[in-house]
Amino acid sequence: MSRIQTVFEELKQRKRKALIPFFTAGDPNPQLTVPLLHALVEAGADIIELGVPFSDPMADGPTIQRASERALRHHVGLHHVLDMVAEFRRSNSGTPIVLMGYGNPVEAMGWETFAQRCAEVGVDGVLTVDFPPEEGHEAFAHLEKHGIDPIFLIAPTSTDARVERVAKQARGYVYYVSLKGVTGAGHLDLAAIEQKIPQLRRHIQLPIGIGFGIRDAATALAVAKLCDGVVVGSRIVQEIENSSEQDVVANVSKLVKELRQAVNLA
Amino acid sequence: MTYNYPDQYGHFGPYGGIYVAETLMGALDELNQAYEKYRHDPEFIAELNADLKHYVGRPSPIYHARHLSAHLGGAQIYLKREDLNHTGAHKVNNTIGQALLARRMGKKRVIAETGAGQHGVATATVAARYGMECVVYMGAADVQRQSPNVFRMKLLGATVIPVESGSKTLKDALNEAMRDWVTNIENTFYIIGTVAGPHPYPMLVRDFNSIVSKEAVVQMPELAGRQPDAVIACVGGGSNAMGVFYHYIDMPGVKLIGVEAGGHGIASGEHAAPLTTNSPVGVLHGNKTYLMQDEDGQIIETHSISAGLDYPGVGPEHAWLKDSGRAEYVAIDDDEALRAFHDLCHFEGIIPALESSHALAHAMKIAPTMGKDKVLLVNLSGRGDKDINTVARLKGITL
Numbered sequence: 172m173s174r175i176q177t178v179f180e181e182l183k184q185r186k187r188k189a190l191i192p193f194f195t196a197g198d199p200n201p202q203l204t205v206p207l208l209h210a211l212v213e214a215g216a217d218i219i220e221l222g223v224p225f226s227d228p229m230a231d232g233p234t235i236q237r238a239s240e241r242a243l244r245h246h247v248g249l250h251h252v253l254d255m256v257a258e259f260r261r262s263n264s265g266t267p268i269v270l271m272g273y274g275n276p277v278e279a280m281g282w283e284t285f286a287q288r289c290a291e292v293g294v295d296g297v298l299t300v301d302f303p304p305e306e307g308h309e310a311f312a313h314l315e316k317h318g319i320d321p322i323f324l325i326a327p328t329s330t331d332a333r334v335e336r337v338a339k340q341a342r343g344y345v346y347y348v349s350l351k352g353v354t355g356a357g358h359l360d361l362a363a364i365e366q367k368i369p370q371l372r373r374h375i376q377l378p379i380g381i382g383f384g385i386r387d388a389a390t391a392l393a394v395a396k397l398c399d400g401v402v403v404g405s406r407i408v409q410e411i412e413n414s415s416e417q418d419v420v421a422n423v424s425k426l427v428k429e430l431r432q433a434v435n436l437a
Numbered sequence: 438m439t440y441n442y443p444d445q446y447g448h449f450g451p452y453g454g455i456y457v458a459e460t461l462m463g464a465l466d467e468l469n470q471a472y473e474k475y476r477h478d479p480e481f482i483a484e485l486n487a488d489l490k491h492y493v494g495r496p497s498p499i500y501h502a503r504h505l506s507a508h509l510g511g512a513q514i515y516l517k518r519e520d521l522n523h524t525g526a527h528k529v530n531n532t533i534g535q536a537l538l539a540r541r542m543g544k545k546r547v548i549a550e551t552g553a554g555q556h557g558v559a560t561a562t563v564a565a566r567y568g569m570e571c572v573v574y575m576g577a578a579d580v581q582r583q584s585p586n587v588f589r590m591k592l593l594g595a596t597v598i599p600v601e602s603g604s605k606t607l608k609d610a611l612n613e614a615m616r617d618w619v620t621n622i623e624n625t626f627y628i629i630g631t632v633a634g635p636h637p638y639p640m641l642v643r644d645f646n647s648i649v650s651k652e653a654v655v656q657m658p659e660l661a662g663r664q665p666d667a668v669i670a671c672v673g674g675g676s677n678a679m680g681v682f683y684h685y686i687d688m689p690g691v692k693l694i695g696v697e698a699g700g701h702g703i704a705s706g707e708h709a710a711p712l713t714t715n716s717p718v719g720v721l722h723g724n725k726t727y728l729m730q731d732e733d734g735q736i737i738e739t740h741s742i743s744a745g746l747d748y749p750g751v752g753p754e755h756a757w758l759k760d761s762g763r764a765e766y767v768a769i770d771d772d773e774a775l776r777a778f779h780d781l782c783h784f785e786g787i788i789p790a791l792e793s794s795h796a797l798a799h800a801m802k803i804a805p806t807m808g809k810d811k812v813l814l815v816n817l818s819g820r821g822d823k824d825i826n827t828v829a830r831l832k833g834i835t836l
């Protein structure tokens with residue numbers, strides 16, 4: 172059983188929902204990435220989505236764009252991110268790490284090399300935002316060969332046929348984007364999400380995580396009630412942005428603890 | 438035609454495709470279906486043709502640049518006068534087509550990215566003409582160097598949003614337009630200005646611009662007694678080049694030459710010539726193509742004197758035409774382009790766009806090596822009024 176599967180199985184037994192924080196590797200600086208990863212685990216993260224910096228993050232709002240820019244100022248590239256995961260794994264063998272980013276850095280490294288490195292360092296899943304199943308099948312075959320789960324997004328605009336298509340290719344969990352827009356946008360429409368979930372469950376046997384627009388304990392709780400896991404990205408990145416380098420680990424930790432408590436009530 | 442690209446998923450050989458987030462897939466499906474429905478619809482075609490004739494002023498003439506040709510002493514240079522179109526560039530061929538599609542799809546708001554501002558102006562123009570709200574994203578650096586076009590867009594009622602992220606040029610404007618589109622997908626049509634982006638855009642933009650070569654294949658025999666030996670066009674994303682190449686692809690006797698921006702010179706690394714320099718293949722803005730990038734796969738900043746060529750990628754169809762050997766790609770640097778700009782003013786009384794000056798410069802480079810009976814067709818993709826500030830500044834003059 173993969174680490175991602177194991178986590179969801181355990182949560183199911185404890186009747187809990189997964190908390191899945193996201194932040195960008197190398198933000199605010201590369202030295203803080205591994206400490207932040209450990210702090211997230213300690214604060215209650217079940218799975219961590221680690222952003223791979225990219226020069227042109229088209230699907231991201233200003234908050235995560237700036238995170239990428241800060242990381243790129245330190246020249247953090249895909250191979251550094253893999254090294255960071257390797258370092259994290261030296262003292263953590265249980266928390267799944269999902270790399271999230273855009274396809275071009277992987278294209279530049281080569282999918283086979285990338286997949287092999289992922290397996291070596293202990294990456295569990297990979298979400299390449301701009302590689303839909305149609306274009307990515309060859310790429311994803313490399314991931315599967317090395318036991319890495321390809322994670323996919325589903326959007327409010329995804330038709331039944333597309334949900335079915337994604338479901339066939341997806342492993343680990345499926346990430347439902349809870350609003351129309353880029354990461355960090357506002358106005359979460361809970362009623363619309365609630366309506367959509369049954370359509371997703373018809374085709375998707377995997378756990379469903381929901382993200383985009385979750386800003387605080389209240390929204391985290393509301394969303395957790397509707398699915399299997401809550402992804403919190405921009406709010407955490409904002410905390411990183413607004414903290415000094417001395418305080419950043421403590422501040423992020425505090426925030427994630429609050430989110431954890433909220434999600435536990437679901 | 439026997440040439441039959443792209444396939445139904447938008448692939449030109451290994452290039453092109455649909456590399457976008459799931460959030461955009463629905464909108465692209467919708468656009469694809471609308472285009473398939475209307476591209477052969479007689480009513481759509483009639484409306485498009487009427488506007489191209491009465492609003493844009495098509496067909497654009499071809500002009501024999503006799504003085505310039507005589508001065509060079511070799512091949513005869515002919516200019517396809519896209520600069521004479523309403524709004525002053527080829528871009529309007531495409532924006533009219535897309536705006537008519539948008540109307541049929543019930544979209545009341547259009548957005549666009551722009552580099553030189555020509556596509557922004559052409560979009561603002563058709564938005565005014567068809568009564569649609571218009572928002573144009575433009576890199577903050579380009580807002581500076583193309584200020585006349587910014588004012589034109591505003592006169593036409595468009596909102597111009599300067600983009601401060603990344604390199605503050607065309608690629609960043611494209612990123613921002615994509616973000617707007619995902620957010621406002623229900624009421625918004627994204628009018629992409631070049632043969633890039635996810636399928637069906639590269640095909641659609643090419644098709645709307647292919648009117649240029651459709652006219653040229655008829656005009657050249659009338660004017661020059663035959664088809665040209667080579668067709669030459671500048672390549673930013675590559676829309677004017679695809680337009681003037683398209684109906685020549687199946688004529689093997691006609692060479693196709695795309696001219697990229699050599700910037701400060703290929704050796705300097707500061708250019709926008711992914712094809713000429715054999716940049717690695719990558720994925721950006723929804724398609725797979727040659728892409729200027731570093732070892733980490735980060736897109737690098739480009740340089741060109743002309744904002745419209747300042748783009749790290751290139752339309753996927755050009756990538757394919759290069760690999761298949763049907764077209765060749767070369768680079769012209771800033772200085773060469775500027776010289777051609779001044780020469781055309783001097784010899785023919787035509788102020789060309791700095792983008793088009795790149796194509797012209799290459800024609801001027803090869804013409805003297807060819808016989809006087811040879812014929813070169815240059816796509817004069819736009820007029821240079823928008824560039825007078827840039828050129829004046831280089832001469833130390835403030836207007």
Ligand SMILES: Cc1ncc(COP(=O)(O)O)c(C=O)c1O
Nearest residue numbers: 555673674675676677745792819
């Ligand atoms: C006059 C002119 N020519 C060429 C271009 C480059 O675009 P493309 O390569 O798509 O023709 C531009 C872009 O702004 C332009 O304004």
